[in-house]
Amino acid sequence: MTARGTTRFLRSRTLDFLIFIACFLGLWQLAHSWGGDVAMTTPFGTLDYTLRLLGAAEFWPHAIATGNAFIVALILACTAGILIGAALGFHRLSGEVAEPILVGIYSIPKVTLYPIILLFFGIGISAEIAFGALHGVIPIILFTMNAVRNIKPVFVKTGRVMNLDAWAMLRTVLLPATLPEVFTGLRVGFALTLIGTLLSEMFGSRRGIGFMLMNAIGLHNMDVIMSLTFMLVAFAGTVNAFLLFIDHRLHRRA
Amino acid sequence: MSDAHVVLKGVTRFFVRGGGQEPLHALGPIDVELRAGEFFGVVGPSGCGKSTLLDVIAGLTRASDGQVVINGAAVAGAVPEGVGVVFQDDASFPWLTVWDNIAFGLRRKRVDSADVRKRVSNALTLMGLTEFANAYPAQLSGGMRQRVCIARTLVLQPRLILLDEPFGALDQQTRLLMGDELLNLWRQTGATVLLITHALDEAAMLSDRVGVMSARPGRFLEIVETGWPRNRDSTIVSSPDFGAITSRLWTLLRAESLKAMQHQTRAG
Amino acid sequence: MKLATKLRIVVLVGAVTVVELLCRIGWISAFTMIPPSQMLVGLWGLLTAGRLHTDIYRTLTAVCIALGSAIVVGAAVGAIVHALPRLRRTVDPLLAAYYSVPVFVFYPMFIVMFGLNDTPKVMIGFLYAVAAMIINTLNGLDRVAPVLLKTAKIFGMNRVSTMFRVVLPSAAPYLFTGVKLAIAYSFIGVIGSEFILSSGGLGYQIGFAYHDFNNRTMYAIILFILSLVLVVNMSLHAWEKVLMARRGLH
Numbered sequence: 001m002t003a004r005g006t007t008r009f010l011r012s013r014t015l016d017f018l019i020f021i022a023c024f025l026g027l028w029q030l031a032h033s034w035g036g037d038v039a040m041t042t043p044f045g046t047l048d049y050t051l052r053l054l055g056a057a058e059f060w061p062h063a064i065a066t067g068n069a070f071i072v073a074l075i076l077a078c079t080a081g082i083l084i085g086a087a088l089g090f091h092r093l094s095g096e097v098a099e100p101i102l103v104g105i106y107s108i109p110k111v112t113l114y115p116i117i118l119l120f121f122g123i124g125i126s127a128e129i130a131f132g133a134l135h136g137v138i139p140i141i142l143f144t145m146n147a148v149r150n151i152k153p154v155f156v157k158t159g160r161v162m163n164l165d166a167w168a169m170l171r172t173v174l175l176p177a178t179l180p181e182v183f184t185g186l187r188v189g190f191a192l193t194l195i196g197t198l199l200s201e202m203f204g205s206r207r208g209i210g211f212m213l214m215n216a217i218g219l220h221n222m223d224v225i226m227s228l229t230f231m232l233v234a235f236a237g238t239v240n241a242f243l244l245f246i247d248h249r250l251h252r253r254a
Numbered sequence: 255m256s257d258a259h260v261v262l263k264g265v266t267r268f269f270v271r272g273g274g275q276e277p278l279h280a281l282g283p284i285d286v287e288l289r290a291g292e293f294f295g296v297v298g299p300s301g302c303g304k305s306t307l308l309d310v311i312a313g314l315t316r317a318s319d320g321q322v323v324i325n326g327a328a329v330a331g332a333v334p335e336g337v338g339v340v341f342q343d344d345a346s347f348p349w350l351t352v353w354d355n356i357a358f359g360l361r362r363k364r365v366d367s368a369d370v371r372k373r374v375s376n377a378l379t380l381m382g383l384t385e386f387a388n389a390y391p392a393q394l395s396g397g398m399r400q401r402v403c404i405a406r407t408l409v410l411q412p413r414l415i416l417l418d419e420p421f422g423a424l425d426q427q428t429r430l431l432m433g434d435e436l437l438n439l440w441r442q443t444g445a446t447v448l449l450i451t452h453a454l455d456e457a458a459m460l461s462d463r464v465g466v467m468s469a470r471p472g473r474f475l476e477i478v479e480t481g482w483p484r485n486r487d488s489t490i491v492s493s494p495d496f497g498a499i500t501s502r503l504w505t506l507l508r509a510e511s512l513k514a515m516q517h518q519t520r521a522g
Numbered sequence: 523m524k525l526a527t528k529l530r531i532v533v534l535v536g537a538v539t540v541v542e543l544l545c546r547i548g549w550i551s552a553f554t555m556i557p558p559s560q561m562l563v564g565l566w567g568l569l570t571a572g573r574l575h576t577d578i579y580r581t582l583t584a585v586c587i588a589l590g591s592a593i594v595v596g597a598a599v600g601a602i603v604h605a606l607p608r609l610r611r612t613v614d615p616l617l618a619a620y621y622s623v624p625v626f627v628f629y630p631m632f633i634v635m636f637g638l639n640d641t642p643k644v645m646i647g648f649l650y651a652v653a654a655m656i657i658n659t660l661n662g663l664d665r666v667a668p669v670l671l672k673t674a675k676i677f678g679m680n681r682v683s684t685m686f687r688v689v690l691p692s693a694a695p696y697l698f699t700g701v702k703l704a705i706a707y708s709f710i711g712v713i714g715s716e717f718i719l720s721s722g723g724l725g726y727q728i729g730f731a732y733h734d735f736n737n738r739t740m741y742a743i744i745l746f747i748l749s750l751v752l753v754v755n756m757s758l759h760a761w762e763k764v765l766m767a768r769r770g771l772h
Contacts, residue, residue: 115732195624244619
């Protein structure tokens with residue numbers, strides 16, 4: 001490696017990131033030697049157990065159950081969120097009336113509403129889907145509403161000067177203009193729907209990754225707990241990094 | 255008149271206000287005729303209704319009273335064919351490249367792609383944007399973004415071009431150069447141009463006639479003839495007539511501007 | 523009062539009235555939901571009989587500890603990260619991704635590590651709130667206009683003086699946003715954890731009442747928590763808008 005190349009690497013973000021990861025893993029290992037196997041597993045041990053879990057037959061029914069609930073909840077949240085958000089954005093008064101209500105719902109511990117959902121839907125996948133969708137739909141509505149409100153009036157005027165019909169206006173001006181902010185809403189909605197789905201499983205369910213986690217507490221099964229935690233963090237982190245990448249590209253043009 | 259392109263008769267605009275207040279008399283009555291192919295400037299104090307005047311002529315909003323006639327046809331609620339508008343705010347679409355921005359109107363009109371390519375290339379050359387064809391507006395300066403907007407309008411070959419303070423955000427030197435470019439385009443296209451500006455020297459330099467508007471509700475106090483030759487550029491600022499015209503504009507405007515300043519409330 | 527506010531009150535009162543009616547005539551069965559008026563009566567009964575005091579105390583203590591630590595640690599970390607650009611570059615993407623991770627998944631881990639006492643839920647509350655504080659501290663410090671720092675130098679102010687007289691007041695509205703979010707998140711973290719699994723606290727009592735088929739108690743406590751959290755959050759939100767408006771920010 002050339003001298004310049006070395007200096008560039010020493011100053012680069014890749015090195016910083018690697019150092020950070022190394023520190024994190026080091027602290028993790030230290031915590032383990034301080035607490036013992038009862039307190040936590042080692043980084044390597046966690047990875048090893050994760051791979052074993054992924055190969056185990058008992059794991060996949062739970063993963064699929066969570067996946068199903070999550071995907072349906074996500075589709076619901078995105079569709080309802082965009083439609084409602086767009087409507088509230090176009091109709092100013094409704095948006096003004098609804099916004100504080102939505103912000104209020106956003107800020108409360110929504111778990112307190114879960115028993116109500118359970119009473120209405122009964123225990124089962126519908127309640128989980130409803131709860132997950134409830135979590136995700138609110139930020140999607142808020143972001144979409146804002147995106148529509150913030151469409152620059154001069155864009156609409158430009159479209160009118162070019163005599164665009166309603167469909168062309170929507171397709172070539174309104175949709176692209178709102179896309180960056182709506183996408184941010186979808187990204188946040190994704191993360192929150194995941195939380196909601198997992199939370200519902202952790203409280204009252206007989207299947208799913210949330211259930212697996214809670215079940216392992218009673219059995220004091222640290223391997224399972226740390227493995228599942230690691231998997232969920234890795235999944236959420238990776239998907240979000242990807243969505244964030246797209247988000248940045250959309251916003252850079254705006 | 256046979257060579258009248260745009261005719262305004264008694265055009266007035268009221269804005270309805272909530273809370274039981276009287277409607278706001280924003281504009282008019284305005285009576286003016288724009289000759290085909292002329293460069294008509296409009297100056298006036300802030301809030302006098304200049305932008306509203308442009309909106310009414312373009313058909314973006316209806317006059318509360320009076321009539322706008324373009325090429326013999328009354329304008330009512332829709333933007334007529336052959337009208338191009340360059341707005342004060344940056345209207346370039348941030349999600350499209352410079353090329354796609356300029357091609358936007360042509361594609362909506364289903365112009366065939368070979369024709370689109372030719373016309374967009376010409377527009378890029380004309381506006382000095384060729385090397386930025388694949389850039390996004392976010393990567394360009396304010397002045398260049400305005401050039402994109404102008405190119406997008408011109409490529410549709412409008413007969414009437416309306417500009418609302420298009421160079422407002424630019425520094426003085428860039429404005430003078432952009433003024434030269436605008437004159438070039440005007441001569442090349444032969445279109446009728448209406449330019450709204452708050453810069454008196456810009457109006458005096460560019461226009462065949464300048465309409466001076468009063469404070470709100472805006473009406474034309476006087477229409478000043480400049481008598482410039484068609485082949486003019488920014489060097490006419492050194493002509494003695496330039497000083498006389500600018501001073502006439504300011505004499506008319508000074509009292510109106512004071513009035514407008516007193517009307518102003520706190521911003522936001 | 524603005525038209526939107528009037529309409530909102532009508533919508534909310536209307537919604538509660540509709541629910542009350544539907545419960546009373548039996549379209550919503552008592553097994554699913556009790557009328558809102560009965561929720562209020564039930565809550566009043568619980569409070570006056572002193573049945574909720576221990577749990578209220580327990581939850582609020584946990585929230586306060588989580589909140590206090592989150593604010594102190596969050597502001598400190600935010601300030602440190604802001605001062606070290608290289609560290610910031612590394613940490614920024616992690617902060618951006620922080621809230622995409624379901625923080626509650628760490629709860630079982632903490633329970634096994636620390637036992638089923640109050641420590642795990644305080645830690646979850648802390649983890650939830652601290653990131654908001656860090657992010658908003660960074661934001662606030664970023665937004666101190668360079669021209670203000672130049673002005674401080676021209677006045678001959680030293681670094682400490684500049685920090686307390688220029689940087690802190692300038693960043694204050696954003697720090698306030700951080701505190702506001704930290705409060706909301708501490709509640710979410712603590713009560714959520716109590717709900718999933720705990721030995722006490724308001725969240726736990728909701729779960730207990732649910733499993734006990736005790737709708738009266740359950741809805742009373744839900745009403746209490748929601749009212750408390752909403753009053754706190756909305757007041758802070760209103761206060762924040764005043765602070766921001768005074769500065770000409772939004």
